[in-house]
Amino acid sequence: MSTPTSFLELRDLRIHFPTDDGLVKSVDGLSYKLERGKTLGIVGESGSGKSVTSLGILGLHKGTRAKISGEIWLDGEELVSASAEHVRRLRGKKMAMIFQDPLSAMHPFYTVGQQIVEAYRIHHKVSKKVARKHAIDMLGRVGIPQPERRVDSYPHEFSGGMRQRAMIAMALSCDPELLIADEPTTALDVTVQAQILDLMRDLQRDFNAALIIITHDLGVVAELSDDILVMYGGKCIEYGTAEDIFERPEHPYTWGLLGSMPRLDREPTERLMPIKGNPPSLINVPAGCAFHPRCAFEGRTGGKADTEVPALLESSGGHLVRCHMPPELRRDIWENEIKPNLESS
């Protein structure tokens, strides 16, 4: 167990939940690194293990039935083996989280100000007055008009976009070094989504935090991410820079995600190309490659698809892919069969 040099590093993280029906392997051997000031986008369908991973980093599975193994290194400290109390003290201060639906994620009985003040005062021994001043400052920074008046409003008195801004203000109130945003724009109107994404980009630059954006929306990660990690069935199936993923994706699942993304530059007559089938069961994960029952290229893997779990291998500088097809074949399929379909026709 050597101390890594990266700000955040996950090593072979596994989060399993024992249930009456069997062991749910929500996260199954996930590794990645993230530096300060950088943004990692984690993409995948519902149940691919995106959110479970981030709750795991925050230590929110401690004290539950979840079985966690592997290592989570944050700024030179290992968190999986750390005490629940120690991780609690880091939570909110060193690492913070923005949740999907700000209406249900904020307590309905307390004002927005009270909730920010509470978050700030756990980690800073200051008077309520000072904390309130700080809350007003934060609300102003995230672009809420008349913050000195809105600080006393309840969450239900805010619009959806304003609520998400308040949620961001709360998460940033202790100046965290790691910020995890779990579907930060999913519950918002499209026009508001763009504003929130802009805001997050600006704030990340100001705070120089490491940012993880979890989403099923490739458009969102395209907007913000330096690196992108595609998850499927609790595993990373493709990892690379945003350019790698959007310009030269190599995994059939990533191709499917790109194909099911609505785009303005496509002809109206053209149909989306959805991925057939449903996300895999996390209890009875398909044998071999978890994606093979849905994969259109299963026949080109040389018969290994349903027998052997593919390894996550480097295809070119830092671009990792978990697929049985040889890299040359994948690039060939992308260039000649997928890309032309996505771009025009």
Place this chain on the structure above:
Amino acid sequence: MVTYIIRRLIGALLMLVIVSMVTFSIFFVVPRMAGATSEDFANRYLGKAATAEMAAVAAEKLGFNDPVPVQYGRWIKGVFAGAEYDTGASVEQCPAPCFGYSFVKRQPVWPELIDRIPVTLSLAIGASVIWLLGGVATGVLSALKRGSFFDRAAMSVALAGVSLPIFFTGIVSLVVFSYGMGITAPGGAYTPFEENPAEWAYNLLLPWITLAFLYAASYARLTRAGMLETMGEDYIRTARAKGLPESTVITKHGLRAALTPIVTIFGLDLGLLLGGAVLTETTFSLKGIGDYAVQAIMTNDLPKIMGVTMVAALFVVMASLIVDLLYAVVDPRVRLG
């Protein structure tokens, strides 16, 4: 917020008017449908020796021949301005607030009712404090340790609590604790609080616990269900993500939200009890409003029954008004509606 309060106040007043009309109808209109005449009504005020003529005179004088709305108006007027009951044979004074005049006991209903309120009030308030603290604490612990031995045991006891009637638990506890061990009062005694607080509590301890056991049981189940639900809410996850200690997450975020429905039920339960804890008062021979109602029914003393009904209704309406106002304090979302 001000409009909310005004709306609730008007609603409460309307409710009282409706309750008084219904009560009045039950006692003065429904019997007529069953064939009772004005003279039958008057007879209740006269005694057994009265002749048919005397009854006719009394019926006229007491106004039983007037149209029903006039009679109702006169009755309401009595509440605010007092009334006089002239039977032809005698004239009885009933000063305001006059909730009727008992000809069985030859006295107005109100003063005697008022005398009994402290007993019922002491019983209800003391018991409610015990069941609220006990029930909520048990419910919270059960929810947090769901499936544990404590949870199972507490919920079994709670099931027994809601199932066993007061006259059973009351008598058993009297036999065991008062007559057997001699550590609690044998019942039947009441010392006003201002006279001797220690004795007041000593006399009421067993009734409190017996009554509280019944309610604590359902409050424990209610709190447990509420806590299980709120602890799964997204805002609880947010509270944890902020780095709050678990105890703060449970009390300030979880319990606060789970308590809202409890407050509602509590207000109504307390209001109902103030109108008379009939079984408890009877079991422990306490001279409260419930006991008063029982006596009135046994002696067929209509004005008393009506008076106690109205007072009980008043308590319930007041309690639900207070609950509505409290609700707005507890849950800011209510203030909008």
